[in-house]
Amino acid sequence: MIEIRRATEGDNRALIELQTRCPQGTSLILNVDSSPDFFARSKPFKDWTVLVAVDDGRIVGSAGYAISDVLVEGRLVKTAYEYGFMVDPQERRKGIAVKLQECIEQNAVERNVDLLYLNIIEDNVPSANLFSKMGFEKVKECTTLSLMAYKKQRLTKEANIRSAEKSDFTEIAEMINEMYRNYNFFNPFKTEDLLDYLDRMPGFNLHNLFVFQDNQGISACLGYWDYTKVRKYIVERFNWRLRAQLFLMRIAGLFTEMPQIPKPGEPLLSYNLTALAFKQTESIADLVKHVVNVALENRITLLHVPTDMESPVAKVLSQFRHAKVGLQFFVKSLSEKRFSRLGENKLYIDITEM
Known part of the structure; x- marks a missing residue:
């Protein structure tokens, strides 16, 4: 039976260990180490929460969200930015990410949040499909330079x-x-x-x-x-496309910096x-x-x-x-407020949301 609860400082070591089992990236795959403080990623936010999914006393998943008031289409809107989703590779396809998302939405409704949003790397098709099925809509494509x-x-x-x-x-x-x-x-x-x-x-x-x-x-x-x-990020591997690009860069490096x-x-x-x-x-x-x-x-x-x-x-x-x-920007409305021009205006992405 999966239990979703709020993370505590006592979960720090277990979350760091879970993170080491969940490499990040699609073209460049990275191992991640947040020691000594897993929660340092969240502390730049004013109002943040990290959730954990627990199965038989063991943390098998986690996700975070941060609530803030921002301007959307000229109106001040209460939002929740979602981040840090991870599920133990051995526990995937058991609905853990869905349970985490459902808990975030329930908590957000209780806090009178109007709009949920998150960023997904362009090649991360499984995540894009999951959040689309849960009612999110892609409204903008941005870029990390x-x-x-x-x-x-x-x-x-x-x-x-x-x-x-x-x-x-x-x-x-x-x-x-x-x-x-x-x-x-x-x-x-x-x-x-x-x-x-x-x-x-x-x-x-x-x-x-x-x-x-x-x-x-x-x-x-x-x-x-x-x-x-x-x-701390450690390179684990490159996909074939990036390996080919790196090979060409090494050849060019013989002739120029x-x-x-x-x-x-x-x-x-x-x-x-x-x-x-x-x-x-x-x-x-x-x-x-x-x-x-x-x-x-x-x-x-x-x-x-x-x-x-x-x-x-x-x-x-x-x-x-x-x-x-590439970054895909997804949103989901939780209130009666309607946002019809999210893809038209330029989008501000704070560095804490990358």
């Missing part, structure tokens, strides 16, 4: 980049709000919200947040979240880019170059950012050598 840190970037001579200070946060919040004010699933920041956001994220602090300042003030901001402080991709058994070290906003494309381009150089110094391979490909962010980042992973 993974910038490759493999050679030092040259900044413009006029680049004036420094670490952010708390006194900058009002100006930074205003710039972020102006950048994303018409995006679905964005909630404008107040100064204190930005400070709270910074404090909640393991591996992210003022040292990791940079601004580009000119004579008119701050014209761009960009931070990096050191995700190695949250999770090329990115170095970890081999099976090696760690995949990455930063996640966040607090990205700008008034001038030249300013944010220099900030990206600066963070790439920081990543190189720290032997970080990739810098990830999820984005709507119709956004100005995507246009800037696409100028750098990068890999792409």
Whole structure:
């Protein structure tokens, strides 16, 4: 008999062990290790819950959700973002994921949530089919851009980049709000919200947040979240398509400088880019170059950012050598509110939701 309950700190070790049995990815398959704290992935959210599925005293599945108020089609809507679904490979096809989802929905209804949403990697057909059967609808296709840190970037001579200070946060919040004010699933920041956001994220602090300042003030901001402080990824294997691409890259590497991709058994070290906003494309381009150089110094391979490909962010980042992973954005309404234009407006994806 499967029991679904809320996870506790006492489940930490069992959840870490379950995660090691559940590799992630479709083209690039990764083993995941969240030790010492499985719940570090959830702590950036203000209002989060992790559920576990228990069979005869043993944890065989888990999923999380985070509740927040965001703007959708110009209205403030209570939402629940779902993440971290995993089921022990030996216990699959027993309806465990369905039971976890049913519990999330029941809890969400009790909290007066209007809309559920989640992201699914484009090649993850089983997950897409499962959530479609449970009433979710795909409304948007987005992309995770993974910038490759493999050679030092040259900044413009006029680049004036420094670490952010708390006194900058009002100006930074205003710039972020102006950048994303018409995006679905964005909630404008107040100064204190930005400070709270910074404090909640393991591996992210003022040292990791940079601004580009000119004579008119701050014209761009960009931070990096050191995700190695949250999770460690080890390459397990590549699918045939990615193996072919890597083979061609190695050949090209005989003639020119090329990115170095970890081999099976090696760690995949990455930063996640966040607090990205700008008034001038030249300013944010220099900030990206600066963070790439920081990543190189720290032997970080990739810098990830999820984005709507119709956004100005995507246009800037696409100028750098990068890999792409498609994200399918699924939603399910739990209230009488109707959302008819979710696929029309640009979509805001917070880095905590990747």
